[in-house]
Amino acid sequence: MKFELNFDENIYIKQMDLLRDLAWKEKIAYYKNSHFLGLTLLIIGSLITFDRPSFFGFAFILFGLGILIPYIYYYFKIKSSYKGFEEVKTKEIEACRSITNFTYEFTEESLITKVQETERVFEWKEFRTYLIKEDNLLMITKKYEPLILAEVEVGEENFKKILDFVENKIIVKK
Template identity: 55%
Template sequence: MKFELHFDKDIYNSQMDLLFDLAWKDKIAYYKNSQYFGILLAFIGIAMIYNRPNVFGIGYVFVFFGLSNLISFVYYYFKIRSFYKRMENVKVKEINDFHYVKYMNLEFTENALIATSGDHFNLIQWSEFMDYIVKENNLILITKDYEPLILSEIEVGSENFEEIISFVKAKFEGRVKNS
């Protein structure tokens, strides 16, 4: 199966946002909730220390665990924010690069996935893919180097997208049976 994909900035941005959510959404939710728990523990600990400073040091334990939750929240807040800024810079660079190359050929063969755009040629053997995910009408193929290749239903059409998904699913099932 061979497809010619035309670059669309809006589709690309939505695909990159989807990849960001897959990577960080659960961690963001977890640490957002842990900050509230940390503040609550620290507040209870400070109240216990203030009212009764020598009750087996329990107030200090609450303050310690509260601050450890808050420190992890602050660490991941800045880490995720930094990653998002870098991702935005990469998105802008990619959009500028694809401004000149308007299309990309994607070919699904029995042995490999072949992607060509302009002067660039990329051949990825099926054994190099670790997993695939179908999410929000997007097919995400993940290589062993954790490099995602994402294909949207809008880019190839509904019938072709279903055909691609069944082809990829057969490739992964065949690989599991052969192992």
């Protein structure tokens, strides 16, 4: 199966946002409200130890700090990662606007991608896993290179054929 695709900026932006969410969404959800708990424990511990030192007060302060420090660390890490991700995404969009077409060719032995004159061959054993998220097929290599194909790019019927084909070719080890 061979598919010739055209670059669509909106599809690309959605796919890159999907990749970002896959990387950070769980961490964001885990630490989302932890700063409230950490601050509450810190305040309670400070109030308990305000008049006189207390084991419980220090324990609350330590637990509060134990919750707040990872939250602060990941807050700044995710924030800087998003900023870098947006810069890369903007540069990629600028570069991809000049691409007239690209192809995905699914063969029995490999997946062949071709962008302009550059061709890459990925044997099926090179893939670690595949995911289906929001009508996108994400194929991830062992070197953690994502290849994404959207249903709107190839059509619903072809997308189902590709999914069936990929399910048989990429063996996910559990």
